[in-house]
Amino acid sequence: MNFQASLLAAIESSEIPLRFEPGAAESVAIPVSAFLRAWISSHIPPDTGSPFDDGWAALAAQLLSEIDS
Numbered sequence: 001m002n003f004q005a006s007l008l009a010a011i012e013s014s015e016i017p018l019r020f021e022p023g024a025a026e027s028v029a030i031p032v033s034a035f036l037r038a039w040i041s042s043h044i045p046p047d048t049g050s051p052f053d054d055g056w057a058a059l060a061a062q063l064l065s066e067i068d069s
Contacts, residue, residue, distance in 0.1 A: 003066040037067050
């Protein structure tokens with residue numbers, strides 16, 4: 001499942017009045033993606049060497065790569 005494609009599909013199926021305008025879904029998706037990227041990035045733990053923090057950082061990296069793909 002591709003995040004960007006899923007986000008665009010959700011926006012296009014919503015009742016947003018601008019959804020019929022060309023590029024409206026992409027215009028909405030850009031700030032949503034930026035917000036998610038910033039929120040996930042702010043929760044990346046410091047590199048403490050603990051297995052828990054390493055797992056959390058790996059999850060954050062995976063989520064960020066899905067947002068950007």
